Structures are given as C-alpha cells and as structure tokens.
Amino acid sequence: MDSQATPKTELLNFIPSPSRPPVVITHGFTGWLKKHLFGGFWNTLLTIAVFTLLYLLLKPFLEWSLVKAVWTASSRRECLSISPDGACWAAVIRWSNNLIYGRYPDPLQWRINLGIGIGIIWLLPLALKKIKHKIVIGLMAVVFYPFLASYLFLGGDRGRLHYVIASVALAYLFMLYMNIILIYLGKKQTGQYFESLIERFVPRRADLLGHLTFLLILSVLIAFIFRDFSLQDVSTDVWGGLFLTIIISGFSIVMALPIGILLALGRRSQMPVVRWFSIATIELVRSVPMITVLFMSVTMMPLFFPNTMDLNKLAQVIIAVCIFAGAYMAETVRGGLQAIPKGQFDAAKSIGLGYWYTMAFIILPQALRAMIPNIVTSFISLFKDTTLVSIIGLFDLMLMARNISIDKNWFGLHTEPLVAISVLFFIFCYTMSQYSQRLERHLTKGR
Amino acid sequence: MILNRESVDRSSEKKGIAKARTAIEITGLNKWFGELHVLKDVSLSVSEKEIIVICGPSGSGKSTFIRCINHLENYQEGTVSIFGEKLESNKKSAVLIRNNVGMLFQNFNLFPHLTILQNCTLGPIWLRKIPESESIKQSMALLDRVGIAALASKYPGQISGGQQQRVAIARSLAMEPRIMLFDEPTSALDPEMIKEVLDVMIDLAESGMTMMCVTHEMQFAHQVADRVIFMADGEIVEIGPPDQVLKNPKWDRTSQFLQHVLSHKS
Ligand SMILES: Nc1ncnc2c1ncn2[C@@H]1O[C@H](COP(=O)(O)OP(=O)(O)OP(=O)(O)O)[C@@H](O)[C@H]1O
Numbered sequence: 077m078d079s080q081a082t083p084k085t086e087l088l089n090f091i092p093s094p095s096r097p098p099v100v101i102t103h104g105f106t107g108w109l110k111k112h113l114f115g116g117f118w119n120t121l122l123t124i125a126v127f128t129l130l131y132l133l134l135k136p137f138l139e140w141s142l143v144k145a146v147w148t149a150s151s152r153r154e155c156l157s158i159s160p161d162g163a164c165w166a167a168v169i170r171w172s173n174n175l176i177y178g179r180y181p182d183p184l185q186w187r188i189n190l191g192i193g194i195g196i197i198w199l200l201p202l203a204l205k206k207i208k209h210k211i212v213i214g215l216m217a218v219v220f221y222p223f224l225a226s227y228l229f230l231g232g233d234r235g236r237l238h239y240v241i242a243s244v245a246l247a248y249l250f251m252l253y254m255n256i257i258l259i260y261l262g263k264k265q266t267g268q269y270f271e272s273l274i275e276r277f278v279p280r281r282a283d284l285l286g287h288l289t290f291l292l293i294l295s296v297l298i299a300f301i302f303r304d305f306s307l308q309d310v311s312t313d314v315w316g317g318l319f320l321t322i323i324i325s326g327f328s329i330v331m332a333l334p335i336g337i338l339l340a341l342g343r344r345s346q347m348p349v350v351r352w353f354s355i356a357t358i359e360l361v362r363s364v365p366m367i368t369v370l371f372m373s374v375t376m377m378p379l380f381f382p383n384t385m386d387l388n389k390l391a392q393v394i395i396a397v398c399i400f401a402g403a404y405m406a407e408t409v410r411g412g413l414q415a416i417p418k419g420q421f422d423a424a425k426s427i428g429l430g431y432w433y434t435m436a437f438i439i440l441p442q443a444l445r446a447m448i449p450n451i452v453t454s455f456i457s458l459f460k461d462t463t464l465v466s467i468i469g470l471f472d473l474m475l476m477a478r479n480i481s482i483d484k485n486w487f488g489l490h491t492e493p494l495v496a497i498s499v500l501f502f503i504f505c506y507t508m509s510q511y512s513q514r515l516e517r518h519l520t521k522g523r
Numbered sequence: 524m525i526l527n528r529e530s531v532d533r534s535s536e537k538k539g540i541a542k543a544r545t546a547i548e549i550t551g552l553n554k555w556f557g558e559l560h561v562l563k564d565v566s567l568s569v570s571e572k573e574i575i576v577i578c579g580p581s582g583s584g585k586s587t588f589i590r591c592i593n594h595l596e597n598y599q600e601g602t603v604s605i606f607g608e609k610l611e612s613n614k615k616s617a618v619l620i621r622n623n624v625g626m627l628f629q630n631f632n633l634f635p636h637l638t639i640l641q642n643c644t645l646g647p648i649w650l651r652k653i654p655e656s657e658s659i660k661q662s663m664a665l666l667d668r669v670g671i672a673a674l675a676s677k678y679p680g681q682i683s684g685g686q687q688q689r690v691a692i693a694r695s696l697a698m699e700p701r702i703m704l705f706d707e708p709t710s711a712l713d714p715e716m717i718k719e720v721l722d723v724m725i726d727l728a729e730s731g732m733t734m735m736c737v738t739h740e741m742q743f744a745h746q747v748a749d750r751v752i753f754m755a756d757g758e759i760v761e762i763g764p765p766d767q768v769l770k771n772p773k774w775d776r777t778s779q780f781l782q783h784v785l786s787h788k789s
C-alpha cells in the first residue's frame with residue numbers, strides 16, 4: 077500500500093472544473109411546431125398531406141355526428157324528417173337509462189349508484205400519500221366489498237352469513253375513514269386506543285388485535301342498526317347494460333390476478349400433482365376460444381354441481397370468465413417470474429424466508445411490477461371481451477345497444493348506439509391504460 | 524467499530540458452551556449435478572469463532588460446497604451439522620439455519636424493490652417477529668456500523684456496489700447469525716470498493732463471528748484466517764494455517780494457482 081502517496085498529492089492539486097447547469101431546451105409551442113412539423117421541405121409537405129387527409133376523413137364524420145345530428149326526437153322517423161343524413165342521438169339518449177342500468181327497476185337504481193359509489197370510496201384512500209398498508213385496504217376491498225355490493229344489488233333475503241359479512245365490510249369502510257381522518261389530524265388510529273388494554277392480556281401483536289377489536293365492535297353495531305333493514309329482491313335476469321359489463325369485467329379482472337398467480341406458481345411447483353393440474357388448466361383453457369368456454373359454462377357447469385344447487389346464468393358466466401382470464405394471466409405472471417434472477421431466491425432463503433414469504437415479499441412484487449403493462453393490457457382486452465357474453469343472452473352493454481335497433485320506435489338504427497358504446501369503451505380503456513402508466517412511473521421511481 | 528462480540532460471548536456463556544465448540548461439522552459430503560461429481564467426500568470441522576478461507580480454481584466446487592452448508596443446494600450423500608444438530612430438509616432445520624447462518628453473495632442480491640432499511644428489517648419483522656419500530660432501531664444501528672446509515676431510505680439501485688455489499692452484510696446481521704458464509708463477496712467490486720467491504724469483514728472476524736469465506740483476497744486470508752482451504756476438482760487438497768498453505772504449499776496445484784492469483788492481482 078505504499079504506492080498511495082503519489083496519487084494523493086496529485087489529488088490535492090486537483091481543481092475540479094466548475095459545473096454548468098444542464099442544457100434546457102425551451103422552444104415554446106411555435107418552436108415545437110417549427111421543429112417537428114415544418115422543419116424542412118419534405119417534413120412540411122408530409123404535415124400538410126396528413127392534415128388534409130385527416131380533414132377529408134373527419135369532416136363527414138363530424139358533420140354527421142355533430143353538425144347535422146338530432147338530439148331530441150321520439151322515433152327514428154322523426155329523426156329522419158328533421159335531418160336525413162345526421163346522427164340520431166335521440167335514440168341513444170332515450171335508451172341511456174337502459175344502456176347504463178339494463179332493465180333494473182327505475183326506483184331501485186339508487187342501489188346500483190350507491191354500491192358503485194361505495195366501491196369508489198373504498199378505493200380512493202389508495203391514492204392518498206400518508207396512508208400506509210395500502211395492500212391491506214386493497215385486499216379487504218377484494219374480499220369484503222363483493223358481499224356488500226351484492227347485498228345492495230340483489231336485495232332480498234341473502235342469509236345470515238352474507239348479512240354478517242356485509243356488515244363487516246361496511247364497518248371496515250367506516251373504520252378506514254375514521255382512521256384516515258385521525259391520521260390527517262395527527263392522532264392515534266381507532267384501534268390503537270385499545271392497544272394498552274389488550275397488551276395486558278396478549279402482549280404479542282397488540283396493534284393488530286386492537287384494530288380487529290374495533291372492527292368487531294363496529295360490525296356488531298352496524299349489524300344491530302340495520303337488523304330490520306331489507307331490500308326488495310331484484311333478480312339478476314334484469315341486470316344489464318354498463319352495470320352488468322362492469323360487474324362481469326370487474327369481477328374477472330379482480331379474480332384473474334390471484335387465479336393467475338396461483339396457477340403460475342403451481343406450474344413452477346415441485347409437487348407433480350399441483351404442477352400437472354396447473355399445466356392442464358392453463359393449456360386447456362388457452363386452447364379454446366372464449367365463446368366456447370362461455371357456452372360450456374352455461375351448458376356443462378350444471379353437470380358438475382349438485383342438482384339442488386341453484387345456479388344462475390350470471391354466476392356461471394362469471395366463473396367461466398374468471399377461469400379463462402386466470403389462465404391467460406398465469407402465463408403473463410409466469411413471464412414475470414422467469415425474469416427474476418436466481419440470486420433473489422438464494423438471498424431470500426439465506427435470510428430464512430420460506431416459500432410463501434419469499435413469493436409474497438420478494439418475488440411477486442418484482443414480477444408483477446415488471447409485468448404491469450402486460451397485466452393491464454390483458455385487463456383491457458378482458459374488459460372488451462366481456463361483450464361476448466351478449467352471445468349467450470346476457471344483456472350487457474353490447475346487447476343493450478343492439479337491442480335499440482329492434483325497438484319499434486328506432487327500428488333499424490344500428491350505427492349510433494354502436495358509436496356511443498365505442499366511446500364509452502374508449503373512455504374506460506383509455507383511463508385504465510393511463511392509470512397503468514402512472515402506476516408504472518410511480519413504482520419504478522428512483523430505481 | 525467493535526461488532527457484536529459481547530452479544531456472541533454472552534449467548535455462548537448463557538448456553539454454557541465451551542470455547543472450542545464445533546460450529547459446523549461436515550462429513551462425507553458428496554454432490555452430483557447430473558453426472559457431474561462436484562463434491563467428492565468432503566469432510567470438515569469448523570470450531571466456533573474460527574475463520575476459514577476457501578480458495579481454488581474456478582469450477583472446483585467452492586460455491587457449491589459453501590451453499591450446501593445452509594442448504595441452498597441439496598446434496599446426495601453426507602451430513603452437515605450446525606452446533607451439533609444434523610441438518611435435514613425439514614422445517615426444524617430451516618429454523619436452525621435461519622437463526623444461525625447468514626450468507627453473502629458475489630452479486631449482493633439485495634431486494635431491488637425495497638429500500639435499504641426495508642431490506643434489513645424484512646427478516647426480523649416477519650421471521651423473528653420483532654415489532655417494526657424495534658427492528659428499525661436495530662437495523663439502523665447495524666447500518667451505522669457498516670457505515671451507510673445515511674443511505675437507509677435509498678433503493679439498492681441507487682448506491683454503489685461496495686455500499687450494496689455492506690447493506691447485504693447488515694441484512695444478514697439483522698438475523699443475528701453466529702455463522703457467516705461468504706461466496707466471493709468482493710469479486711464483483713471495483714478495486715477501490717473492495718477495501719471498504721473487507722474492512723467490515725475484518726471487523727466481523729474480530730468480533731468473534733464464525734466465518735467461512737470463499738475469496739481470492741490473499742491479503743485478507745493472511746490477516747484474519749485461522750485456516751486456509753485449497754479446493755480442486757471437488758476435493759479439499761490442502762488445509763492448514765495461512766502461512767503454511769499460502770507460503771509453503773505441499774501441492775504443485777496450490778502453488779501454481781497461488782502464483783496465478785498473485786500475478787493476476789499485481
Ligand atoms: N446449478 C448447476 N447445475 C449444473 N452444474 C453446476 C451448477 N452449479 C455449478 N455447476 C458445476 O459444478 C461445478 C462447481 O461449480 P462451483 O460454482 O461450485 O465452482 P466454483 O469453485 O465456485 O467456481 P467459481 O470460482 O467460478 O465460482 C462446475 O463445474 C459447475 O459447472
């Protein structure tokens with residue numbers, strides 16, 4: 077180590093050159109235009125050509141859809157008499173209630189609004205910065221929200237267990253918001269007020285038990301308050317429109333990921349039976365068109381269940397779509413798992429993490445993060461694929477839109493409803509894709 | 524910077540363990556990768572607080588050997604015992620390994636999606652069931668000891684290789700092991716970072732940790748090793764104090780290899 081003397085003295089004389097601020101490119105809008113659209117002869121020509129083409133293509137569409145469109149009329153004939161070559165949006169507007177709620181009775185539609193609203197409210201805290209353990213909020217939503225929502229949507233007597241779980245769901249939502257308010261006020265969370273009391277009896281995990289105690293108290297309270305509360309029964313036969321589309325796709329989007337993860341892990345499992353089962357499921361489902369799976373679900377599923385069980389078409393379809401989506405998701409997840417270096421497994425094992433801990437804390441977070449674009453892509457296509465359920469007679473958004481054309485007032489009107497639901501689908505899918513990009517940016521920040 | 528010498532001493536006293544107790548006992552270890560016989564009847568006994576350095580040519584089975592000790596690899600024949608308890612592939616052995624053996628890798632293998640601090644606290648919180656706040660305190664102390672407490676909230680991708688390896692040391696220490704295994708911990712590092720990692724390892728050695736270290740840092744071997752092992756073709760061909768193995772090797776292979784390593788270094 078005697079060779080160190082020379083470089084050290086040199087270092088003492090070393091004066092770093094002053095740093096400069098980074099080069100900032102500011103052009104403004106006109107600058108941008110000049111640079112990207114009108115830079116050079118060919119570029120300008122191309123820009124003009126493209127814009128001309130766009131104008132030629134869009135002009136008739138805009139004229140049809142906006143300028144000459146009819147917004148209020150009571151029948152197709154009236155539309156045509158007002159403006160023969162404009163869009164007849166009046167039909168879509170007249171049918172809008174059906175497009176959104178299907179044939180769900182008008183006076184009961186508040187239940188759908190409330191249910192969907194609760195779902196949104198439940199998920200809102202995920203966007204808050206100060207909230208920790210978001211995964212718990214998400215998991216609780218996945219597990220408990222369906223019971224609360226179905227209690228609202230279905231109405232009627234759904235049995236005691238369902239009622240209890242729905243109460244817990246509502247209690248959790250109340251607790252969540254109380255805690256959020258307390259956190260933002262800088263106070264202790266609700267459950268923590270029980271901690272010292274519980275610590276006297278059970279020293280371990282008193283924090284968790286504190287939260288559970290409060291949840292229990294709140295659940296009992298809510299179950300008691302709503303004990304005489306009853307809702308009118310609404311059969312799933314009258315569910316339809318956007319509502320049904322959201323139910324089917326929401327359910328399968330949420331279930332696809334866990335099913336996919338389990339199948340993907342099963343496929344890599346050391347246990348032969350688990351592995352064979354996973355491979356068989358994945359390959360079987362993936363080699364059959366979704367329509368076939370849907371038809372089979374309606375015709376074949378009853379064979380697998382006892383006769384006494386009352387299956388409804390919607391449940392069968394949802395199960396089928398979940399399995400179908402899960403099998404595809406499994407392959408996406410597997411791709412993510414394969415990208416994880418072996419060293420991560422070694423490291424996890426070397427600090428003593430077992431299989432499930434390793435998967436939950438080390439492998440899956442990384443694998444899923446890497447696969448977000450692919451996962452969201454499959455969510456988006458799943459959302460669109462649910463339109464296939466119209467083929468087996470579920471009145472989703474698609475079939476509702478098609479139905480307009482056989483309404484005697486609007487007979488033969490095909491284009492407008494399809495354009496309208498296309499716009500709806502676009503809004504949903506584009507939102508999902510934007511959200512996924514935000515999520516991706518957020519999760520890869522600083523890495 | 525004296526590492527947890529006291530805690531090690533206390534724990535051994537508490538359990539009434541004699542000073543020269545055996546930490547690792549390996550007998551007749553045989554391992555095949557398919558047809559390839561990678562470890563041939565390897566036996567070794569390591570006493571507590573002993574520092575063993577393993578060297579040898581590439582492909583001689585050093586990594587495989589050291590990975591067998593904490594069951595990262597399974598083997599077809601032979602036994603490995605830790606503090607007198609024979610390891611099997613069951614839950615009990617897994618807990619025994621988890622509580623006693625830590626390991627460092629050539630590529631650090633930090634968890635890239637977790638912060639430095641989270642890397643360290645994950646094991647203690649979920650496996651040793653220590654409350655989060657306490658675990659953070661303990662991990663911060665460890666990070667301070669390896670000299671990177673200031674980087675606790677950064678992600679592994681944001682720090683240098685030497686710093687990553689020191690985090691990996693802290694992460695292992697957070698599980699309070701009594702044996703540490705090292706598989707070429709410095710060979711993926713730039714020269715100027717090797718020293719900062721070796722310094723921490725020397726400290727560990729002085730604190731009374733039992734260590735088995737695959738490395739080609741001969742300086743380090745001279746300074747801290749109690750015994751040096753030379754492996755070739757899946758066998759221990761030479762074993763003894765560093766002066767003997769490194770200065771006057773009995774075997775030609777050893778001296779050839781040492782010459783090669785030393786000439787490569789300078
Ligand atoms: N997972 C594996 N599957 C098959 N063969 C393997 C595997 N891991 C190692 N080997 C083989 O076993 C032998 C010993 O490998 P090992 O990695 O233990 O050597 P090493 O002494 O650590 O070498 P290096 O100095 O290059 O790290 C080599 O011939 C290697 O090709």
Ligand SMILES: [Mg+2]
Pocket residue numbers: 585586587706707
């Ligand atoms: Mg190796």
